[in-house]
Structures are given as structure tokens and as C-alpha cells.
Amino acid sequence: MATSATMRILHRYLGFFLAGIMAVYAISGVVLIFRNTDFLKNEVVRERTVAANLAPEEAGKVLRVKNFAVERTEGDKIYFAGGSYDAASGAAVVTTKELPYVLDKMAHLHKANTKDPLYYFNITFGVALLFFVVSAFWMFMPGSRILRKGLLFSAAGIVLTLILLFV
Numbered sequence: 001m002a003t004s005a006t007m008r009i010l011h012r013y014l015g016f017f018l019a020g021i022m023a024v025y026a027i028s029g030v031v032l033i034f035r036n037t038d039f040l041k042n043e044v045v046r047e048r049t050v051a052a053n054l055a056p057e058e059a060g061k062v063l064r065v066k067n068f069a070v071e072r073t074e075g076d077k078i079y080f081a082g083g084s085y086d087a088a089s090g091a092a093v094v095t096t097k098e099l100p101y102v103l104d105k106m107a108h109l110h111k112a113n114t115k116d117p118l119y120y121f122n123i124t125f126g127v128a129l130l131f132f133v134v135s136a137f138w139m140f141m142p143g144s145r146i147l148r149k150g151l152l153f154s155a156a157g158i159v160l161t162l163i164l165l166f167v
Contacts (some may be wrong), residue, residue: 007138014132021125030108031099035107041097052090063092075136 060068071079076088083094112118140147
């Protein structure tokens with residue numbers, strides 16, 4: 001079988017396989033654009049008890065509060081953005097804004113790093129997408145008008161991406 005026919009077959013079935021994965025990445029990518037806002041997020045209040053008499057900074061670490069800063073103190077109670085900690089009892093209330101469960105899982109997939117087993121999936125997906133890009137150029141006859149136009153559009157996409165990255 002000719003290389004172009006093999007590439008077309010691989011491209012077709014890989015495209016069908018990757019369609020669902022690309023949809024998840026597209027949705028989670030758009031959601032991640034708004035990660036520093038409250039868009040689509042729900043308020044979640046968690047009450048828990050931690051060790052009593054913690055120093056404020058240590059309480060922030062134990063409660064895993066980002067950008068922990070004491071706003072005020074009233075007796076044994078420490079107030080910070082998004083919650084409070086009672087040093088006498090160890091009772092803490094932390095309010096956070098979180099994505100709904102499914103969107104949170106999708107965003108986690110999108111942000112996986114080398115400490116997360118999902119990164120193997122992300123590497124495989126990236127390599128599959130790269131093959132998908134390269135194999136697309138075997139979809140049309142060499143020298144054909146449509147391939148030449150496709151190459152121009154590809155070059156325009158690369159130039160636009162570089163402009164957006166460096167300007």
C-alpha cells in the first residue's frame with residue numbers, strides 16, 4: 001500500500017479517535033482562560049478542625065489557603081480572605097470558588113504535570129496530534145492547487161501564532 005493511502009487511513013481513524021479527546025481539551029482550555037475569575041464557579045464552604053494554637057502562617061499552610069494573609073484577629077479567632085480559624089479550638093471555615101465536578105476534572109486533565117500519571121496521556125495525545133498535523137499533508141496530491149492553498153493557510157496559522165506569542 002502506498003504511503004499516502006496509509007497516511008490517509010491512519011489520519012481518518014486517528015481523527016475519529018481524537019475527536020472526543022480534542023473536544024474535552026477545547027472545553028477545558030476555554031474554561032481555563034477564565035481561571036482567575038468566578039466564571040462557572042460555585043461557592044464551596046468547608047468546615048474542618050485542625051490543630052489548635054497554630055501560628056497564622058502555619059494555619060494558612062495547613063488549610064491550604066493561597067495568598068494567606070490575616071485580615072483581622074478577634075480574640076482567638078483569625079479572619080482571612082475566604083474564612084476563619086479559631087486558634088483555641090482548631091475549628092476552621094474556608095470558603096472557596098470551585099468549578100463543577102466534571103469541569104474541574106477536565107481542567108485537571110488539561111493541567112497535568114510530571115507529578116501526575118495523566119501526563120503520560122497528555123504526552124501521547126500531543127504526539128498523536130502532531131502526527132495528525134503531519135499526516136494531513138498526505139490527504140491531497142503533491143503539487144495540487146488545494147495542497148498549495150493548504151500550505152499557505154498553515155504558514156498563515158504559524159505566523160499568526162508567533163505574532164500572538166511575541167507581540
